[in-house]
Amino acid sequence: xxxxxxxxxxxxxxxxxxxxELGYTPQSSLEKGLENGEVYCQRCFRLRHYNEIQDVSLxxxxxxxxxxxxxxxxxxxxxxxxxxxxxxxxxxxxxRFVGDNPVLLVGNKVDLLPKSLKRGKLTQWMRERAHExxxxxxxxxxxxxxxxxEMTELLEKIEEYRDGRDVYVVGVTNVGxxxxxNQIIKQTAGVQDLITTSQFPGTTLDKIExxxxxxxxxxxxxxxxxxxxxxHYLGKKDLKxxxxxxxxxxxxxxxxxxxxxxLGGLARFDFIQGDRASFITYVSNDIEPHRTKLEKADAFYExxxxxxxxxxxxxxxxxxPALVRFEFSIKEKTDIVFAGLGWVTVSKxxxxxxxxxxxxxxxxxxxxx
Ligand code: GDP
Numbered sequence: 001x002x003x004x005x006x007x008x009x010x011x012x013x014x015x016x017x018x019x020x021e022l023g024y025t026p027q028s029s030l031e032k033g034l035e036n037g038e039v040y041c042q043r044c045f046r047l048r049h050y051n052e053i054q055d056v057s058l059x060x061x062x063x064x065x066x067x068x069x070x071x072x073x074x075x076x077x078x079x080x081x082x083x084x085x086x087x088x089x090x091x092x093x094x095x096r097f098v099g100d101n102p103v104l105l106v107g108n109k110v111d112l113l114p115k116s117l118k119r120g121k122l123t124q125w126m127r128e129r130a131h132e133x134x135x136x137x138x139x140x141x142x143x144x145x146x147x148x149x150e151m152t153e154l155l156e157k158i159e160e161y162r163d164g165r166d167v168y169v170v171g172v173t174n175v176g177x178x179x180x181x182n183q184i185i186k187q188t189a190g191v192q193d194l195i196t197t198s199q200f201p202g203t204t205l206d207k208i209e210x211x212x213x214x215x216x217x218x219x220x221x222x223x224x225x226x227x228x229x230x231x232h233y234l235g236k237k238d239l240k241x242x243x244x245x246x247x248x249x250x251x252x253x254x255x256x257x258x259x260x261x262x263l264g265g266l267a268r269f270d271f272i273q274g275d276r277a278s279f280i281t282y283v284s285n286d287i288e289p290h291r292t293k294l295e296k297a298d299a300f301y302e303x304x305x306x307x308x309x310x311x312x313x314x315x316x317x318x319x320x321p322a323l324v325r326f327e328f329s330i331k332e333k334t335d336i337v338f339a340g341l342g343w344v345t346v347s348k349x350x351x352x353x354x355x356x357x358x359x360x361x362x363x364x365x366x367x368x369x
Pocket of ligand 1 (some may be wrong): 062108109110111112143144145146147171173174175176177178179180244245246
């Protein structure tokens with residue numbers, strides 16, 4: 001029988017027979033890889049060299065299997081979330097799966113939020129939201145996986161809470177879990193870019209073992225796909241645009257009732273009723289908000305989507321899902337969140353509507369900032 005090989009990018013079992021399934025690599029590449037001592041599956045290879053994603057399907061059963069494993073283990077669970085897309089990055093029902101294991105909640109990509117934001121306030125906000133979901137983390141930490149100097153505190157906390165046990169790192173796709181683990185590996189073992197990272201969701205598959213000093217392991221688990229993340233509805237180029245790359249600059253709009261703001265062609269915010277007030281948008285700096293009259297907004301969108309209102313790009317308009325409307329009656333300072341895209345802060349009582357592509361959630365939360 002052949003020796004089992006695993007991709008050093010994503011951890012999938014290497015196979016040479018089924019091009020559309022996990023771990024596929026052409027025989028010739030496999031041989032080359034063996035010579036170099038670096039075997040990647042084709043998917044990770046493309047991702048690393050061309051920054052290109054290939055679709056591979058992962059079933060919900062696999063995720064359930066993984067989650068059930070968490071409860072059986074005696075381990076520290078490190079749950080990485082994207083602080084910019086907090087709601088989109090919570091794992092539904094995680095608290096039921098972890099059993100008695102402690103959970104360390106890590107809010108990644110803190111570099112995207114305005115620097116003026118106080119860290120203590122942010123972790124407090126995360127704690128409240130986690131509690132609402134039934135999750136009681138032992139501690140909450142903010143990090144930026146892109147910045148090596150942010151890792152020290154995380155590593156110290158992991159050591160403190162794991163108390164000699166294994167560590168499972170879990171998170172939905174695209175929260176920066178691979179980047180974070182790469183940083184950890186770099187700092188602890190000096191191996192760079194061991195795990196595949198990408199701009200596209202759903203790229204870390206199967207479990208990867210990273211040996212720890214005391215004979216225990218850190219396990220990087222596959223990203224769990226959150227179907228309502230905006231990223232699943234967009235083309236690659238657009239994903240690059242909507243995913244913020246640096247500190248987002250909030251934009252303030254003074255609006256009267258009866259005005260609409262478009263966030264590119266991706267989302268729409270209607271101010272329906274209430275006194276004139278300021279509204280603040282928090283989206284990637286590459287997305288240009290456009291203001292128009294509410295009564296003309298439908299026609300405006302129809303005419304300009306793919307043009308003035310981008311993304312989507314012109315050739316994507318046809319397949320782009322229609323925007324779906326959610327209405328809210330706001331009493332206190334609230335964020336209207338477009339899952340994965342950003343949010344609009346409403347500071348005074350108002351009736352508003354948020355629109356997002358069919359399938360993507362629009363929800364409200366206590367204002368973050
Ligand atoms: P995974 O699916 O959770 O493993 O996510 P990846 O590690 O592949 O990262 C997803 C995207 O987020 C990539 O484009 C990363 O460059 C980006 N990313 C990861 N960590 C950070 C961070 O701390 N700050 C910012 N701004 N982007 C990050």
